[in-house]
Structures are given as structure tokens and as C-alpha cells.
Amino acid sequence: MRELAGSPGTWSGLSLRVGQLVFAAASVCATASALGFAAYTAFCYLIASMGLQALWSLGLACLDCYALKFKKDLHSAVLVSLFVVGDWFPQPLKWIYFIETNQVTAILSFAASCSAAGVVVLFDRDIYACRRDPQLPCGRFELATACAFLSWAFSATSALVMFWLLASL
Amino acid sequence: MRELAGSPGTWSGLSLRVGQLVFAAASVCATASALGFAAYTAFCYLIASMGLQALWSLGLACLDCYALKFKKDLHSAVLVSLFVVGDWFPQPLKWIYFIETNQVTAILSFAASCSAAGVVVLFDRDIYACRRDPQLPCGRFELATACAFLSWAFSATSALVMFWLLASL
Numbered sequence: 001m002r003e004l005a006g007s008p009g010t011w012s013g014l015s016l017r018v019g020q021l022v023f024a025a026a027s028v029c030a031t032a033s034a035l036g037f038a039a040y041t042a043f044c045y046l047i048a049s050m051g052l053q054a055l056w057s058l059g060l061a062c063l064d065c066y067a068l069k070f071k072k073d074l075h076s077a078v079l080v081s082l083f084v085v086g087d088w089f090p091q092p093l094k095w096i097y098f099i100e101t102n103q104v105t106a107i108l109s110f111a112a113s114c115s116a117a118g119v120v121v122l123f124d125r126d127i128y129a130c131r132r133d134p135q136l137p138c139g140r141f142e143l144a145t146a147c148a149f150l151s152w153a154f155s156a157t158s159a160l161v162m163f164w165l166l167a168s169l
Numbered sequence: 170m171r172e173l174a175g176s177p178g179t180w181s182g183l184s185l186r187v188g189q190l191v192f193a194a195a196s197v198c199a200t201a202s203a204l205g206f207a208a209y210t211a212f213c214y215l216i217a218s219m220g221l222q223a224l225w226s227l228g229l230a231c232l233d234c235y236a237l238k239f240k241k242d243l244h245s246a247v248l249v250s251l252f253v254v255g256d257w258f259p260q261p262l263k264w265i266y267f268i269e270t271n272q273v274t275a276i277l278s279f280a281a282s283c284s285a286a287g288v289v290v291l292f293d294r295d296i297y298a299c300r301r302d303p304q305l306p307c308g309r310f311e312l313a314t315a316c317a318f319l320s321w322a323f324s325a326t327s328a329l330v331m332f333w334l335l336a337s338l
């Protein structure tokens with residue numbers, strides 16, 4: 001099978017994971033440093049989702065480093081493990097198991113980014129809360145949302161590659 | 170190739186398309202009937218995205234009906250057309266071309282649903298705008314958001330099936 005850019009255990013895969021990790025961590029820091037973010041459900045969700053994303057990416061990045069250092073073929077190992085575990089389940093559960101492993105963090109972080117963006121746009125352009133209330137940390141909220149979108153972009157790329165790898169077996 | 174549930178030109182595919190269409194249309198109606206929705210960017214985006222989704226699903230549903238009535242094998246025809254068009258492009262453009270055809274409406278409607286949901290939750294639970302301002306049509310906004318999520322669920326299923334079909338070629 002042709003080696004796909006961004007698959008587990010390659011340099012491109014590692015760079016995707018590092019990108020996810022860096023932007024997710026930046027988003028968590030920006031949200032946490034915004035005063036009173038806890039009053040808004042969207043930003044609480046954003047910080048939770050980006051925290052999960054950062055932890056998950058850290059784990060995957062460690063796995064990639066290990067594979068690169070010891071020249072293990074993680075690519076086939078991961079796919080084999082997916083199928084070995086998958087074979088214990090009936091077909092629909094196999095799907096759910098696979099989707100859970102990588103897509104869920106991507107979907108969660110996209111949902112969190114979009115709902116935070118909805119709230120930021122509402123504050124900034126619809127109800128003019130940023131101009132009326134100078135204490136509202138709109139700049140930090142915007143920064144956190146932008147980082148979350150960037151982290152999602154990396155995460156979606158890696159989820160697409162994993163899905164493609166599985167489907168093309 | 171094994172026939173996948175939900176692929177173009179099958180009864181399951183048609184039911185997915187009809188589900189998308191019905192919920193997208195319901196979401197458009199609920200948003201349009203909410204007084205003053207145009208003041209909120211998130212709901213303007215929701216109505217635009219759900220309108221696009223409804224039109225796109227209507228087109229696909231017509232194609233499915235045609236294939237079912239005249240017993241055409243749309244399944245291979247669609248895939249062949251994808252690859253014929255795709256061959257004119259270099260590899261990265263082929264990807265973009267395919268992704269554009271089905272995934273973009275799913276991603277757009279998910280983004281619209283999430284940002285509308287972020288705003289609805291903000292109104293309802295964070296700044297208590299629904300209780301303070303009885304003229305705000307919170308019920309309609311909630312209904313529109315729920316319909317948008319349901320429409321997205323159908324659309325995501327059909328996008329996943331298309332992606333799987335392409336990848337497993």
C-alpha cells in the first residue's frame with residue numbers, strides 16, 4: 001500500500017499532531033486568561049474540548065516519536081490493531097469503535113469552535129457587547145476561537161487520512 | 170463491489186436525501202417565522218446554509234428517483250463521472266473537487282447548527298435574554314437549531330457513505 005502523507009508513524013503525521021497540540025494549548029491558555037469566561041457555556045465547552053484535543057494529540061505525538069525513533073511500522077500496526085479489535089465486534093460497533101478513536105475529537109473541536117465563533121460574532125457585531133462593556137475580554141475570546149479553528153484544521157486532516165487509510169484497505 | 174446502504178440510486182440513499190430535505194426546510198421555516206432573526210448573524214447564516222442544504226438535497230433526491238424509476242445504476246455512473254472529471258485535475262485538485270461535491274454542505278450545515286446552538290444557549294442560560302425579553306422568539310430559534318442538527322445528521326451519513334465509496338475504489 002502506498003504510504004499516505006499524515007499517516008501514523010511518519011514525519012508528516014508527527015507534524016500534524018504537533019500542530020494540533022500547539023494550537024489547542026494556545027486556545028486553552030487564551031480562554032483561561034480571559035476574565036469571566038466561565039459565565040459563558042460556549043467558552044466552558046471550548047476549554048474542555050481543547051483540553052481533550054491537546055491531551056489526545058500529545059498521546060498520538062508520543063506514539064509517532066516512538067515509531068520514528070525505533071523505526072517501527074506504526075502504520076500497519078495501528079491498522080492491524082484496529083482490525084483485530086474490530087473483529088470482536090459486529091459490523092456497526094466496528095464502525096463506532098473506529099470513528100471514536102480519531103474523528104470524535106475532530107468533531108468535538110469543530111463544534112466547540114463554531115459555537116464560540118457564534119458567540120464572539122454576536123458580542124462583536126450583533127449586540128455590540130464589546131463596545132458597551134470594555135471589561136469583556138473580546139480580544140482573548142477571538143484569539144481562543146481562532147486557535148481552536150486552526151487546531152481543528154490539523155485534527156480534521158489527520159482524521160481524514162485515518163478514515164481514508166481504513167476505507168482503502 | 171458490495172452495495173453500501175445509503176449510496177446514490179438506492180432506496181436507503183433516497184430516504185437519507187428526503188430526511189435532509191425535510192429537516193432543512195423545517196429549519197428554514199422556523200427561522201424565517203422568528204421575528205427579528207435578521208439581527209443575529211448566526212441565524213442569517215443558519216437560514217442561508219439550510220436553504221443551500223435543502224436545494225442540494227432536492228437535486229440529489231430527484232437524481233435518486235430517476236435512477237430508481239428507470240433502474241439505472243447511478244452508483245457506478247456517479248463514481249465514474251467523479252473519476253473522469255477528476256482525471257483532468259492533478260491529485261490535490263481531485264481531492265478538492267470531490268470534497269466539494271458532498272462534504273461541503275454537510276460541514277456548512279454543521280457549522281451553522283453549532284453557531285446557532287451557541288447563541289441559543291447564550292440567550293437561554295447565560296445572559297437570560299429569553300426571560301428578560303419576552304418578545305425574543307427563543308422557542309422558534311431552538312426549533313430551527315434542532316431541525317438543523319437533524320438535517321446535518323442525515324447529511325453527514327450520506328457524506329460518509331460517499332467518502333467511503335470513493336476511498337474503497
